Amino acid sequence: MSSTVQKTGRTWKKPPFIANPMLRWGLLIAVVAYVWWAITTLPFDWERIQDGVPRAIRIFKGAFPPSFIRGELLFDGFMESIKIAIVSTLLGLALSVPIAFASASNIAPKWLYTIGRGVIIVARSFHPVIVAILFVKAVGFGPLAGILTLTVYSIGFVAKMLAERIEEIDWGQVEAIRAAGGATFVTLLYAVIPQIMPRQIGLSIYQLDSNLRASAIVGIVGAGGIGSTLLNAFGRYDYDFALAITLCIIGVILVSEAISGRIRRNLW
Amino acid sequence: MVATTQPTGPEAIANREWSRYTTKERWRRYGLTALVALAVVWSLSTINIIWPWLWDAPEQMGDLFARMFPPSLEGWQEIGWTLLETVNIATIATFFAVFLSLPIALIAAQNTTPNRFTLWLGRFILVSSRSVNTIIWALLFVAVFGPGVLAGILAIIFRSLGFLGKLLGEAIEEIDRAPIEALESVGASRFKILVYGVIPQVMPTFFAVSILRWDINLRESTVLGLVGAGGIGIILQGAIDTFAWQTVATILLAIIGLVIIGEAISAYLRKKVI
Amino acid sequence: MLRIKELVKRYGEEKAVLKNLNLEVPGESVVSIIGASGAGKSTLLRCINRLVEPSSGSIELNGTELTKLEGKALRLARRRIGMVFQGFNLIDRLTVMENVQSGRLGYLPAWRAVTRKYPQEDIDRAFHLMERVGIAHYADKRADELSGGERQRVGVVRALMQEPEILLADEPTASLDPKTSRQIMELLRALASELHLPVLINIHNVNEAKEYTQRIVGMRFGRIIFDGEPVDLTNDAMDDIYAGVPAEERGDAESSTHLREVAAR
Numbered sequence: 001m002s003s004t005v006q007k008t009g010r011t012w013k014k015p016p017f018i019a020n021p022m023l024r025w026g027l028l029i030a031v032v033a034y035v036w037w038a039i040t041t042l043p044f045d046w047e048r049i050q051d052g053v054p055r056a057i058r059i060f061k062g063a064f065p066p067s068f069i070r071g072e073l074l075f076d077g078f079m080e081s082i083k084i085a086i087v088s089t090l091l092g093l094a095l096s097v098p099i100a101f102a103s104a105s106n107i108a109p110k111w112l113y114t115i116g117r118g119v120i121i122v123a124r125s126f127h128p129v130i131v132a133i134l135f136v137k138a139v140g141f142g143p144l145a146g147i148l149t150l151t152v153y154s155i156g157f158v159a160k161m162l163a164e165r166i167e168e169i170d171w172g173q174v175e176a177i178r179a180a181g182g183a184t185f186v187t188l189l190y191a192v193i194p195q196i197m198p199r200q201i202g203l204s205i206y207q208l209d210s211n212l213r214a215s216a217i218v219g220i221v222g223a224g225g226i227g228s229t230l231l232n233a234f235g236r237y238d239y240d241f242a243l244a245i246t247l248c249i250i251g252v253i254l255v256s257e258a259i260s261g262r263i264r265r266n267l268w
Numbered sequence: 269m270v271a272t273t274q275p276t277g278p279e280a281i282a283n284r285e286w287s288r289y290t291t292k293e294r295w296r297r298y299g300l301t302a303l304v305a306l307a308v309v310w311s312l313s314t315i316n317i318i319w320p321w322l323w324d325a326p327e328q329m330g331d332l333f334a335r336m337f338p339p340s341l342e343g344w345q346e347i348g349w350t351l352l353e354t355v356n357i358a359t360i361a362t363f364f365a366v367f368l369s370l371p372i373a374l375i376a377a378q379n380t381t382p383n384r385f386t387l388w389l390g391r392f393i394l395v396s397s398r399s400v401n402t403i404i405w406a407l408l409f410v411a412v413f414g415p416g417v418l419a420g421i422l423a424i425i426f427r428s429l430g431f432l433g434k435l436l437g438e439a440i441e442e443i444d445r446a447p448i449e450a451l452e453s454v455g456a457s458r459f460k461i462l463v464y465g466v467i468p469q470v471m472p473t474f475f476a477v478s479i480l481r482w483d484i485n486l487r488e489s490t491v492l493g494l495v496g497a498g499g500i501g502i503i504l505q506g507a508i509d510t511f512a513w514q515t516v517a518t519i520l521l522a523i524i525g526l527v528i529i530g531e532a533i534s535a536y537l538r539k540k541v542i
Numbered sequence: 543m544l545r546i547k548e549l550v551k552r553y554g555e556e557k558a559v560l561k562n563l564n565l566e567v568p569g570e571s572v573v574s575i576i577g578a579s580g581a582g583k584s585t586l587l588r589c590i591n592r593l594v595e596p597s598s599g600s601i602e603l604n605g606t607e608l609t610k611l612e613g614k615a616l617r618l619a620r621r622r623i624g625m626v627f628q629g630f631n632l633i634d635r636l637t638v639m640e641n642v643q644s645g646r647l648g649y650l651p652a653w654r655a656v657t658r659k660y661p662q663e664d665i666d667r668a669f670h671l672m673e674r675v676g677i678a679h680y681a682d683k684r685a686d687e688l689s690g691g692e693r694q695r696v697g698v699v700r701a702l703m704q705e706p707e708i709l710l711a712d713e714p715t716a717s718l719d720p721k722t723s724r725q726i727m728e729l730l731r732a733l734a735s736e737l738h739l740p741v742l743i744n745i746h747n748v749n750e751a752k753e754y755t756q757r758i759v760g761m762r763f764g765r766i767i768f769d770g771e772p773v774d775l776t777n778d779a780m781d782d783i784y785a786g787v788p789a790e791e792r793g794d795a796e797s798s799t800h801l802r803e804v805a806a807r
Contacts, residue, residue: 012639012665014658015682035363038356042421042498048414056412083311090308125527126520129403129491133508138328144317148325217401221494224316234407250399450631450697453591454704455620455648460655464644468635 059239066247067240073229074245078252081225084146085211091147092154092211093204099155100162107166107192120163123156132218143224150211150218157210158203165199166192202264209260216249332513339521340514347503347515351522354499357417358489361424362482369429370474373436380440380466394437397430402488406497417498424485424492431481439473440466475541483534490523543568544590544708544740549599551585551764559585561764563599567708572734572741574751577761578784583744586761587710590742591623592616604707621648624701626730628713630693632700634686638677641685641696642668645703664703671699675729691722698729702737709734711743715750723747727754748780 018024068074102108103116131152135145173191182190219227226249233242289297375381376390405426409419448465456464493501500519507515544567551560560582567573575583588594590601592608601608603622611619624645632641643650643660654660660668672678675695680688685696694714701709711730715723731754734741745751751758752772760768760775760783768779 007662007666010665010669011662012660012668012681014637014640035360038360042353042356042360042417044418045414045416048416049418052413059411079314080316083315086307086311087315090304121528122524125487125524127487127491129494130504130520130523133494133505134332135329137508138332139321139325140318142317142321143315144322144325147317213401217403220403220407230404234411246400246404249404250396253399254395444634446627446629446631447633449593450625450627450700451633451644451647453593453620453623453625454645454700455617456644457617457647457652459652460647460650463656464633464636464640464647468633471635 062237063239063243065240066244067238068244070241074226074248077219077226077229077245078248080143081212081215081219081227084143084150084215084223084225085208088147088150088215089154089204089208089211092151092207093158093200095151096155096158096162097200099159100166101188103159103163104166106169106171116159116163120156120160123152124160126152128153128214128218129221132221132223136222141222141224146215146218146223146225149223150214153214154207154211158207161203162196162200165196169195205260205263209256212256213253216253335513336517336520338514339517340512341518342512342515344518347500347519347522350500350503351526353417354489354492354501355486355526357420357492357499358424358482358485361421361489362428362478362485364421365425365428365432365481366474366478368425369432369436372429372433373440374462374466376433376437377440379443380462390433390437394430394433397426397428398434399430400427402427403491403495406492406495410496415496415498420489420492420497420499423497424488427488428481428485431484432477435477436470436474439470439477443469472541476538479534479537479541483530486530487527490526543604544742545600545602546590547600547602549586549589549601550597551582551589551594552597558597559764560589560596563764563766565759565766565769567740567742569740570734570738571757572731572743572755573757573759574743574745574755575759575761576745576748576751576783580763581761581783582764583761584712587625587712587742587744590708590710591620591625617648621704622707624704624706624709626694626697626701626709626711626714628716630690630697630717632685632693632696634684636685637682638672638685638688638696639668639681642672642699642703645700648704667703668699671702674733675699689722690718691725694718694722694726695729698726698733702733706739709739709741711741713744713746716746723750730754748775 016024018027099116099119101116102112103120105113108116128149132145132149135148139145139148169192173195174187177187177191215223215225216227216230219225219229220231222228222231226245230242230245230249233239233245372390372393374390375386376394378387381387381390402423406419406423409422410416413419413422443466447469448461451461451465489499490504491499491501493499493503494505496502500523504516504519507513507519544565546563546565549560549563550558552558563586575586577583585594589596590603590608592611596609599609603619606619606622608619633644636644640658643658643664646660646664647655650660650664669678669681672681675698677688677692677695677699680692680696685693688696694717697714709730714730715726718726727750730741730743733739743751743755745755752775756771758768758770758772758775759766760779762783762785767782768775
């Protein structure tokens with residue numbers, strides 16, 4: 001093949017992602033300026049941070065090897081977390097179904113839709129830890145607060161996903177049942193429920209796993225479960241016990257995620 | 269669903285049966301339901317709930333809400349600035365986490381990892397990052413670096429790495445191999461195949477996942493302060509501890525506002541990226 | 543000159559897909575390879591640039607023994623072999639120019655590849671080739687915005703950007719409609735003569751093979767059983783090559799049967 005090529009004098013540059021140069025440079029400058037401003041205005045306590053490395057070494061020395069002496073406490077904590085997860089998942093699922101229907105634009109009338117979506121938004125906006133704190137203030141320390149918190153947490157996720165699924169159903173099936181003379185409830189049962197069932201089951205299993213993890217966390221603010229055990233350990237500088245607890249939490253999360261994933265995969 | 273076996277003949281037509289589930293399926297369903305019921309009963313009966321408190325709960329919650337009403341605007345400036353600080357923590361942390369997650373995702377994906385050891389290393393990093401909740405990371409960093417925003421930023425970075433890395437890694441493993449084959453055939457090195465064949469294919473997912481994580485991190489940042497890692501959580505904790513319920517209400521409303529705006533921005537950006 | 547001697551490809555313990563193949567392709571000829579699906583056409587082509595590893599045998603391109611090369615030497619050798627694919631194998635989200643320039647990745651330094659600052663000579667070469675095949679106005683368009691025929695042209699330009707010593711085309715027109723198909727075949731034939739390039743084309747459509755190529759090689763069950771000019775391809779010879787293959791699959795570029803083949807591969 002000949003290597004002499006006519007010079008065309010044409011150049012080429014890759015067309016930029018944002019065509020308008022003003023917009024492009026403006027955005028770039030804005031981003032750089034923001035990052036600079038954010039980093040400089042964030043209050044860093046440099047002295048304390050410098051102490052960090054020797055501190056870290058001290059903590060890690062104290063944390064190794066992980067201590068399982070108080071294994072019974074660990075076990076009780078986990079059992080409580082599991083119970084919290086089970087009850088709150090069930091309660092959350094039960095409540096999510098009607099809320100999801102109330103939040104589906106193709107099923108619920110406008111006023112109901114607004115209420116339903118509002119409930120979901122409020123349930124989702126707050127980190128479960130905040131919700132846990134509030135419930136602890138309201139009903140006291142212990143697993144009750146944890147159950148209430150995780151129920152709200154479940155509703156925030158499951159109801160939203162379910163509502164989206166309901167909005168995506170094949171409307172033809174509903175029409176068919178209606179045309180045959182089905183009243184509202186029967187139509188729901190025959191035309192809607194079968195379509196959302198697979199998603200519902202998948203969500204349930206996912207949420208159970210999710211709640212198990214979350215129950216470890218809300219315990220940190222006093223809502224029961226292994227989180228409370230962890231908090232106490234940190235508070236008493238029992239770093240080796242804390243490490244043991246953390247390792248167990250990681251282990252349980254991994255196992256739970258694996259089981260949950262396996263079950264959901266076999267469902268499809 | 270199955271029809272049971274039929275006898276033949278004219279009477280048979282009158283006596284045909286149909287049931288929705290086979291006997292085996294029915295037993296399985298009963299079994300599953302029984303299992304679930306058992307789990308619930310066990311949980312409820314052995315759980316450490318003081319039942320009188322449960323009956324009391326609605327009244328207590330109502331009481332709490334009454335005390336929060338109306339939300340007070342006291343100290344709104346401090347609340348505003350701290351809210352901004354919260355946003356900054358989330359944004360800066362997500363920013364750095366996004367850049368760090370790309371190389372980790374590359375070594376954690378089976379088709380782009382150099383060798384078995386790096387694959388295992390990448391997967392290990394991602395799994396550890398994901399399994400430890402942001403709050404626990406925050407607890408750790410507060411213990412190491414002291415209370416303050418650095419602990420919070422690091423906590424969010426460490427947690428986000430796992431989320432971003434996992435989704436990115438999956439996207440990398442699912443790319444179309446055809447362009448890769450073409451690039452191999454022209455004699456391109458592994459690095460160039462990465463730049464021309466892999467990266468362009470995962471770009472949309474990369475942006476979508478980053479924006480999604482930013483949205484989640486906004487929420488996570490609101491509670492970092494509760495363990496001392498900066499952000500609005502500190503003020504919230506303070507208000508709760510001093511029973512300033514009306515201030516608490518304001519802060520909660522501010523958080524709702526923040527999250528809603530964040531979700532709107534996030535949804536908008538993700539649509540532009542696809 | 544491409545010289546293949548005693549090429550064998552076996553997958554595991556199973557029967558060999560390519561059995562002691564011998565083939566010589568001198569410079570400046572357009573050779574088509576025909577045969578039923580499973581005959582080994584695609585495997586043969588991919589053994590040449592080692593996208594598939596030969597089990598044994600020798601493949602020599604202009605004096606270089608290709609089967610022994612590894613790593614960097616293999617990449618350098620691959621630069622000299624251009625390939626056009628049935629599925630186009632373009633990088634969908636990148637522009638036509640970037641796709642075309644990706645053919646030079648064996649020559650470009652890494653930093654130029656990353657920053658897309660292609661050397662002027664390569665840009666000139668690209669525009670020259672793109673104009674020759676009629677896609678120069680698409681330079682800034684994303685590859686997935688083009689039609690099938692246009693995409694294949696991009697594929698052809700990419701291969702030619704390598705300044706290859708030989709061009710391999712693996713069923714380049716199988717995914718195209720008949721009219722576009724003929725355009726691409728005509729393009730390949732013209733380019734082969736303009737650039738003095740040996741071209742090896744896997745073809746499913748025997749009529750196209752007869753019309754656009756000077757030499758036809760017929761494969762069956764991993765062996766070459768016909769090697770001659772189009773005029774020599776009698777019905778008897780066709781029966782030998784396609785024996786047992788239903789009439790619709792011979793000499794036909796009908797997409798449905800071929801897609802079944804591709805899926806089975």
